Amino acid sequence: MSKFVRQHKQAWASLKKKPGFILTVLMTMGITLGALLCAVTLNYLLLVEPLPYPEQDRLFVAEHKLIGPEKETKAVAYTYPGLVHLYKSKQAFEQAAMMIYGQDVIISHSNQPLVNTTYVTPEFHQIIASPMAVGRMFEASEAIDTNNPVTMLSYNTWQQEYNGSADILDEKINLSGISYRVIGVLSEDFIEPELNGIGQETQVWLPWDYNQTGEGGRESFGNISNSLKFVGQLNKGVSQSQAQQLLTPLVSDRWQEGVVEIDFFNGWSVSMIVRPVKDVILGDSESIAVMLLAGVVGLVLIACANISNLFMSRTAEKQRQMAIQAALGATKKHLFKTMFAETTILMFMSIILALVISKVGFYIMQQYLGAVLPRVSELSLNPITFGCAVLVAITFALFFAKLSTRMINYRALNTTLQSSGKGSGLQVSKKTRQVLIASQVALATVLVFANFSLLKDAVKTINAPIGFETENISTLILNFSSTNFPTREEGIPIMAEIMEKLEALPQVESISQSRSPLDGFGVRALTSVADNKNYTPYFNNVSHTYFDMIEQPLVQGDNFTLVDRKDGTDVMIVNQAFAKQLKADGDVIGMQISTGRPDPFKIIGIVRDIAIPGDAATDHNSEALGSGVPRAYVPNGLNNQSFMIKVKPGQLVSREQLGKLLGDVDSRYAVFSFDAASDILTQRLFAEITTAVTTAILASLVFLLAGIGLYGILSYGTQLRRFELGARMAIGATRKHLVSLIIGDNTKAILVGFIGSIALFALAYIGMSEYIQPLLTWQVIPMLLVTLVLIVLVTLFACYWPLRQYINKPAIFTLRGSD
């Protein structure tokens, strides 16, 4: 033990003289191994770790597949009565639950928060054994058709909306005009199965009976919904395929009875698909996780290659010390142990940093990738992470120690002392060093250029003009909190009063009774009456003040009027892209467009195109993207329950203020959502912003790694030439001469590296021409030049930096080989 401690003490004493070396190894290995631990933990979670529910092997989701006359899949979604029929039949499943997802506003809460709701039958929480923090879960008294208005809250809702109140079980909450008694709060440890998409987080759980499906929808076999789900625990001994065979006729026969009078469904059928809950939750995320792991392993290998260069340099530096040890009888094994002590210290320091970085990585993934990857909320430092960390630390410590020891030519080492430090006991040839430099330059050039390309595209999208105003504009969408919906005639005066009160707010500059373009367009099948051609443009119902508020200019014709909205006039405004699609010259004023109703719409105006991030052409014949997407607008009704609110510069309107205003007009109305257009724009640009940030970080990391790698190998080469440099200094070589000498000697390798990078580009082009071809524009040239300049600068730095320790000291230091 004392030998072990002494060896490591000596290693530390030797290392701490080189803080720059320690820092470089620590940062490079710490960051990359941190990323590796993140990726390994994620892969373990997704590929190996069981779901946190009892008997997960028996947990299955039954899906309802609608098949068209040509045997093609039309949709995978339930009809409401079909789902209830399946649930009540109690076939194949020992226990099964129905669920339906939605959103609602807690109108009894002072903030009137918008919450995610899930309506479930009691079996759901029993099947997954949901842990409770307070109270109880749903039970038989909340089963289907009991109509018992109770609720369970998520732990976060309890904490955030009710401050973790101890009296929560005495609370009643009101949603859509129904008062629910709180009977329980789920535990903080509860992990919701993400059956309705990644990142699903239910805040308020409600009994199935109170789901918001209308009376008509509850009976209709013609309506389908993606938010209807069926999950259960299969009977013991029943396989997945057996369950499918059992359930298909049961559901299909009932569905056929239900649609017998609907011609549209002639020739259609239903098939049931039974899938493990784990497959439904994970989807194709496993391949994403594996790809992420592969990418990170690649990064670790690059870092490893670079750090190997540093260790080569370090070994060269320690040559004299090793020669003395060898002269005193140290065997290769002794030298290995000395190196191993150093690498162990460095790798364990790196792994501690890596654990910290992986913890930060988990947090970032949970914050930003919660909607992309499943189960990320379960990521944490666990025994697998720690085990992997220790294994990686030991493996790399051994690898670097072995690599350093292999470099030593033990016989030549003994002669090092005899020649007063001249000569070399190390055996990495000049040719090998040149190959290493060339490969570093080639790899760094390719990676930096690739990252720059992605970064440029992302930044271009982020900065692209969208063609309309978002500044100071927010969208208010109302929630109707009662089961008695008002008629159109009843709604119009209420909306008028709400508009009037909104306009009267001192912060407000103007109001438009429409949603912002960023709140989404629909898609509508339209037919040109003149030539009977079909189109599927984006479609929106808007107010007569819509275009003025978002400053989308009318380029031809007229805007809608208040009368158009009042009378429901069949007029339409199209954008330039749609106008050109309808008629090559774009002169479409007066054209008749049919939506299938008896009276067609008449085009009265053309507005300038807008570019909404993420909107692609709906027509597969068109390759239009961004501003080239065709759009059509018709006037909306005066009872529209959405408003764009433009506030004066520097002013704010709060959700609470709006809630109070609505309550004063009509207590049945509440704020469903109130979002700034600029926030929605940022959300829509999430992918591009993530790409920009990621590529910028990766480009920086590649630079860092390339710099470290080049520094390592050039430093090593310089170490080997120390006495030569000393001799040159002694006979009058200036610093400039020596810097030129080193740069000149490495120029060939750098040029070969650049040629290598072009060869790699060419190979990539041959292999992936369909992806690369669109990127090959003239804009690539300045970017390539910038990349080359940056790589040259990094290389020049890597040439100069190791040299400075010799050229900035008296020549005797370099000649003697010691301080």
Added chain:
Amino acid sequence: MTIPIIKVQQLSKVFATNDMLTHALQGIDLEIQQGEYISISGPSGCGKSTLLSIMGLLDFPTKGKLYFEGVDISQLSLDQATAIRNKKIGFIFQQFNLIDDLSVYENIALPLRYATHLVNDKQIKEKVDYCLDVVGMSSKAKRRPTQLSGGQQQCIAIARALVAEPSILLVDEPTGNLDSKSSDQIMKTLEALNNQGTTLCVVTHDIDYAEMAKRKIYLLDGQVLGQTSLDY
């Protein structure tokens, strides 16, 4: 008396390590006149190589004055020291310090390539050929240093030291890595150079070779223990 090529006054050099100071030189006073042949000898660690390094501007003194041709050069920058070394001082090392990747010719030409004043290829060739001739190595011009014996390598080192026509040759243990026959030949070559007017300062621990000098300086513990009188 003329202005000495090198003059040192109260020169001291202290090497500092983590926990101790080593006084390599302590208050050395010395003058080297044009055309002199001086030997500096003494036991190992007495400071002779350190003194030679400081006089050759390879290192800097901790204290004291150093004059070169009457100019105080104690406070030169690295670049200024390099320029003087290139133009005025020729160095010969125990380990020869030839560059293995260069031919004999290129090794000798190197100081001229580093010269601040322009020297064209023709002039370089003339000078290199002359120096090769002086040391009797004309036939080896195209060889690599590794293809030569130790004695031959030291001859090349002498030629390299001579090529820039320095004011003084500083020689550090020139025979330390050579057999006796080669050593004798090198010392004779040096003596011949002195006879032709080249100023020589040779550090050696070999008593016989030290005796070949016209003035002998003996160092002990960083101090001049004794010296023969100036003949000039």
